[in-house]
Amino acid sequence: MQRSLPRLDTRPQFATEGMVAGVDIGGTNQTVALARLDGEVVATQRRQLRPGGAAQDVMGNVLEMIDASLAEVGHTPGRPGADKLLRVGVGFGGPVDIKNGTIVTSHHVPGWEGYPLRATLEQHLDAPTVIDNDANAAALGEAIFGAGRGHRNILYVNVGTGIGAGVILNGRLYHGQHGMAGEIGHVTVLPEGPLCPCGKRGCLEALASGRAIERRAQVAAGAEPEAAGRLRALAGGEVGQIGGRHVFRAAAEGDALALQLAEETACYLGLALGNAANILDLSIIVVGGGVGESGEVLFTPLRAALRAHLLPSIPSPEVVPAALGYDAGIAGALALALDGL
Numbered sequence: 432m433q434r435s436l437p438r439l440d441t442r443p444q445f446a447t448e449g450m451v452a453g454v455d456i457g458g459t460n461q462t463v464a465l466a467r468l469d470g471e472v473v474a475t476q477r478r479q480l481r482p483g484g485a486a487q488d489v490m491g492n493v494l495e496m497i498d499a500s501l502a503e504v505g506h507t508p509g510r511p512g513a514d515k516l517l518r519v520g521v522g523f524g525g526p527v528d529i530k531n532g533t534i535v536t537s538h539h540v541p542g543w544e545g546y547p548l549r550a551t552l553e554q555h556l557d558a559p560t561v562i563d564n565d566a567n568a569a570a571l572g573e574a575i576f577g578a579g580r581g582h583r584n585i586l587y588v589n590v591g592t593g594i595g596a597g598v599i600l601n602g603r604l605y606h607g608q609h610g611m612a613g614e615i616g617h618v619t620v621l622p623e624g625p626l627c628p629c630g631k632r633g634c635l636e637a638l639a640s641g642r643a644i645e646r647r648a649q650v651a652a653g654a655e656p657e658a659a660g661r662l663r664a665l666a667g668g669e670v671g672q673i674g675g676r677h678v679f680r681a682a683a684e685g686d687a688l689a690l691q692l693a694e695e696t697a698c699y700l701g702l703a704l705g706n707a708a709n710i711l712d713l714s715i716i717v718v719g720g721g722v723g724e725s726g727e728v729l730f731t732p733l734r735a736a737l738r739a740h741l742l743p744s745i746p747s748p749e750v751v752p753a754a755l756g757y758d759a760g761i762a763g764a765l766a767l768a769l770d771g772l
């Protein structure tokens with residue numbers, strides 16, 4: 432974690448003294464950080480959920496880490512001044528009901544359904560708490576601390592095992608009517624295409640997520656064993672072990688089959704992102720997640736594909752990799768706490 436995270440200079444700052452807490456709750460890891468209002472991180476802790484653990488174990492970890500972090504900086508509850516806790520931001524790895532401050536569900540850890548996360552933290556910490564899903568938190572993190580700094584109309588897309596996104600319009604997170612805005616992973620890019628975990632066919636996630644790239648690469652390697660020599664070698668000789676990272680590594684080396692797979696991925700992503708830019712007139716698209724770290728073998732054809740689907744009179748948004756990497760989750764949680772203070 433960077434020790435100092437400068438804030439977007441155009442953002443009004445009303446509070447002048449105090450600090451905020453960020454809480455990042457993932458499937459396995461939980462991270463807590465305390466930061467000053469200028470973004471300087473003053474304490475941070477990370478823990479892993481024990482195998483087989485449930486929501487109450489996660490909450491136990493989170494509350495203990497917050498208490499330990501506050502003790503580390505000499506916080507005294509109720510005392511005004513530099514260590515007063517002004518707000519808590521939480522990024523959660525799953526759908527949340529931001530209106531009621533509750534968790535809808537977690538796809539990784541049992542016991543979260545309907546959990547009153549906001550009320551629990553507000554009661555424990557006596558500070559207003561804002562919760563959101565991790566893609567929205569990461570989008571705000573990139574907007575305030577990362578690749579989106581200085582931009583006001585931003586699409587953040589996380590292309591990892593699945594595909595999620597956060598939309599920032601006019602400098603604010605856009606949630607939509609039901610809190611579901613940004614589900615770009617389920618935009619149809621190939622009608623009647625492969626089945627998606629959501630139940631639809633031909634979704635972007637079913638064709639361009641890390642898991643989908645892996646599946647397409649293994650099918651291609653099975654169909655063209657001679658062309659797949661490099662991919663197979665990178666995967667230890669096993670077609671069934673070929674993963675997305677092997678595809679982009681072989682593509683960067685100039686391997687023809689891998690380049691074709693990278694290009695196809697860029698075409699599917701470019702179709703969805705170009706259509707999103709047609710609707711939203713974006714300034715920048717920030718691509719995070721494992722696939723977002725693939726480099727120019729993905730980004731060069733992605734920019735071309737996006738341009739091909741964009742109305743000619745709309746200027747192309749910048750298309751860049753995310754800047755915060757592993758820290759995106761906790762930076763996003765801090766950004767949620769700082770946003771609008």
Ligand SMILES: [Zn+2]
Pocket residue numbers: 616617627628629630631634636637
């Ligand atoms: Zn889907």
